Every structure is written in structure tokens, then in C-alpha cells.
Amino acid sequence: MSTLLDVKGLVAGYGGIPALHGVEFNLEEGGVTTLLGANGAGKTTTLRALCGMIRARGEATFAGKRLIGMQTEDIVRLGIAHVPEGRGTFTRMSVEENLQLGAMTRRNGSDIKQDIERVYDHFPRLRQRRAQQAGTLSGGEQQMLAIGRALMLRPRLMLLDEPSFGLAPLVVREMFHILAALNRDEKVSMLLVEQNASLALSLADTAYLLETGRIVTSGPAAQIREDEGVRRSYLGY
């Protein structure tokens, strides 16, 4: 396996106050890497910095291309789909229009139609609501829509910011089954941020622990799961 994303010395912040102090990690092609950390540790900020939503310094190399300094619109074209915290739904548009927007960088109309059907196969509830205004979907349905929209890019890498947020336990399980299937069958690499650490560690192969803007622990997911400190702080047993 080769390295798909390599992050070194990533520094970013808001209004001159740094939130990341040199974050370092990497992600294997076809792998799932998870970033764990308490509220405010800088997980969301890391994802935002990687896709150019906030200014950052340091190095982030994706498939040989340097992301830092690139425009978000161009980063998307490299095949990086970000499912943001808060889901980023186009609330006034229909479910189907949201999915079409996800494919905005692609050209082939019949491929796009097929992919919309594929998303509906993953999430049948969205098919029933295809003409509904997206802002009126339930929280869980909006999360499905956000993931569906990201899939419409045919991404190489998905950045997932708390995909389980606000979902019922059963829906979370369903969602993670789908993510695991996408990773296995379609070779989509994933960078996963999660509050639910045990869930994240079950999907991921590699884990990093972020504390106030720095990576403090890293290793294979199975090993991190056994780590005494992680267990006490994040897994709760």
C-alpha cells in the first residue's frame, strides 16, 4: 500500500489564534484513518485546513499534490469529498438537486443518473423523499444525504466529520455498515472524525489521538483500542 495523504507540521487557526500546532499523520491508499480527540481538540479544524476552507501552513500532500494554498474548488476536483460538521445541506433545494450538486465537477450525464440511483439504493429513504425540500428532512436523513452527496463526486478520499452525530443507535450501525462497504467494495479511502471512539476504532485501521492541536498518540486501531489512557478517556471502560 502507498501513502495517499501525508500531513506534516499542519498549523491553522481562527483570527490569529492557532488551533492546530503542527499536526502530523498519514493515510494509506484504501485505508480508513480516524482522528480521535475531546471537544475542541482541533479535529474539525484539521479537516477544514485540508480542504482549504481556512488558511493553513505546513504540508499536506495528496497523491503527490500539495493541498496547502489550493482553492477548495480545485481540491474537490482531486477527488476529496468533505462531509462537513453540520452536514452542509442545501436546505431550500430538493433531495435530488442536492445529489446533482454533488456531481457538479463531473460531465457524463448518464453516469450521474446511475450514481443517483446507486445512492438511492444505499439509502432507500432518500428515494422516497427525492422531491422533498432537503431542509425538511430529519437529522438522520440529512446525514445520509450528506454522505450521498459526497459519493456523487466518486471520491478517492472522504473526509467524514462525525457522521454519527445526532443519529439513533440503529441508524448509526446502518451508516457504518454502508461506510465499511464503500471502503471495501469501492476502495474509497476515509479520514474519519468521531466522538464515538469505539465505533470509529471498529471501522478504522489506523488511529491518531489529537489533544489541543497536537497528535499525542498514534498506531493501528486495534492497538489504540487497548491503550490504557484512550480506554479511560474515550471508551469509558
Place this chain on the structure above:
Amino acid sequence: MELLGQQILAGIATGAIYACMALAVVMIYQAIDHLNFAQGEMAMFSTFIAYQLMLWGLPYWVAFPITLIVSFIGGVLIDRVVFKPIHDAPILSHVVVFIALLAILNSTAGFIWDFTVKSFPSPFGSAPLFGSSLISAHQAGMIGVTLLLLVLLFVFFRYTRIGLSMRAAAANPASARLVGVRVGWMNALGWGMAAAIGAIAGILIAPVVFLEPNMMISILLYGFAGAVLGGLTSPAGAVLGGFLVGIVENLAGTFIPVIGGELKLPIALMLIVAVLVFKPSGLMGRTVVQRV
């Protein structure tokens, strides 16, 4: 009863002017989320460009498309040069720039073409339609063009990918970037289209009110009234609102004796205030259903 019908017809004829302007107003509101106070002066300036081209001897149907193209480019340039740099500035900065733009266009037009009133040709002719003195061939043509524009815009925004991108960029720029929409260029495109629609409005209005640098000032207010009445988020609502403003203005002027010609403008303004108080989203504006 016959008088009522006649006055409504006359109202629709005047309303076509407002509807056309309201459409341009809504167009830019969709793209940039602000009311463009310089919209009227942009339309006036475009009309002068058409006037100048015809003065140089170009036939109407050559001058017309050239004017649209020049206006489109002008709109894009205004966005790129003036508004893109202040994109994140507070709303008040935008208002100040709109007013500056208004003043600059107005006095530049006055400087180049002076303030004397000029007549402007109509492609439809000015003969009364079917011998009726209430609506002229030009006014009928104007109604037709406005409705045609409306249909074209509807199709563009509803069924084309670029129309969808433009809506996404206006509604949620951050998410639009995340799906790869080039938000800055969508804003510029919105400005260009609004300028071109404004040019059509100006060229159609000029034969009625005559061409001079101040021709659009009160018309823009009526256009705003129409747009607000119909709903700033709805092109169809804006056109309907424009016609309604024309009708209300005519009926009030005829049937309420104290309201002469002088009080027509306050009526339009009162309409704006009343709509904003009682139904802020306008008659056809979409109320955003949103979960919190």
C-alpha cells in the same frame, strides 16, 4: 364597470415597465443576496449605449444584441473589480458602493450624452393596439418580452446545471465550494445576467418615458416595490408584483379622488412597507422551511 376594466388594462401596460425592472432586481438579489440600488442606472447606461450605437448608424437589431453583450461584460467587470474585493465587508459598505456606482453612472451619462430628453425607437411601433387607446403595440410587446424572459429564466435556473450551481452558490457558498462550484464566477455571472436583463428593461422602457440620465430613478423604486411585493426570491413573483403595482397605481389614481398623479409614488412605497410588515417573503416568495 367598463372604466374599471380599462383602468386595469392601462395598469397592466404600465406594470410591464415595473415588471421588467423587478425581474432584473430579483435576478441580482438571487446572485448576491443584496438589493442593487445602482440597477436602474446600469439599465439607463446600457440604454444610452444602444442609443449611441444607433446614432453611429447601426440598425436596431444589431445595436440590441451588442448592447446586451456589452452590458453583460460590464456587469461581470463591476463584480470582479468592485464587489469581489469587498465581498466579506459589512452590508453597509456594499450599500455605500451601490450608491457611489449609481452617482458615477448617472453623472457620466449626463457628461457624455447631456441631460436633454431624447426619444428612443420601439421595435413594436407606437400605434395603439386594436385601435384601443389604452394599450399600445409597444406596451403589448413589452409584456410579451417580459413573460418570455421569465420563462427563459425559469428554465435556466430549474433545468440547467449552471443554473443549479448559481442557486447553490447564492444559497450556501461554503457548501457550494465543497462540491466544487466556483462561487466567485457564479456571482460574476449573476451580475452579468442582471446587467443584460436590465439593459433589456431600459431599452423597452425608454420609448415610453424617453431617454435621459434620470429616467430610471422612480422606475427603480416601482421595480423594488414589485419585487418586494411578489417576493425577492421568486422571478415569477417579481413579474406579478410589477404588474400589480401598475394596476394599484392606476386604480388608486382613478378611483380615489384625493390621489392625483403626485401621490402615485408614495403608494408604491407604502406597498413596500406594508408587504414587509405583513408578509416579509412576499406574495410568491418561498418561505424557507427549516429545521433548527
